[in-house]
Amino acid sequence: NAGVTQTPKFQVLKTGQSMTLQCAQDMNHNSMYWYRQDPGMGLRLIYYSASEGTTDKGEVPNGYNVSRLNKREFSLRLESAAPSQTSVYFCASSLDSPSYNSPLHFGNGTRLTVT
């Protein structure tokens, strides 16, 4: 069982370039999330998708867009990368909302550097 798979593992972008981070889960989970981790800041929610066909903003959505392509896949797009978006990005999924005691399952992350 692969769980949550993220691609790529590493990426270097120049300021202003665009890219899409890909995420897929094979656990038949309904909900998917994108987090970023910065030193001293913990994990902060960028966007989430409660179910296929829906997406909502998290704590730090500015500069990002997302697409829930189907139940398995949830992508994160940076339209015009900025150095402040240098971070480690984690995709996660959960069976459902916390009301069902539904923990998050994380991928191994994408380390993004914007120069």
Place this chain on the structure above:
Amino acid sequence: DQQVKQNSPSLSVQEGRISILNCDYTNSMFDYFLWYKKYPAEGPTFLISISSIKDKNEDGRFTVFLNKSAKHLSLHIVPSQPGDSAVYFCAASESEPGTYKYIFGTGTRLKVLA
């Protein structure tokens, strides 16, 4: 304003002894709490959770305690092993239907000394 706080950035413990990691929260609506463990270059791995209807939950060497009146939870690892050396994150959420926001603390780096 951080709603979930882990005030100890690091902790060192001797192998075989107890490790106690602490977490405080400010939002009284939080009623579902989780602990995650993270090794370098890997994603966080779910360890254990507790809902607010309980004050303790055990899973093998890991026990989570919840003190709702103090808005405090702790993770006990007994006995600690070198493989437990990692960063530990606590997280909290409201278990209200339609709520999907898990709020994370900044993490505590645990080092278990052999």
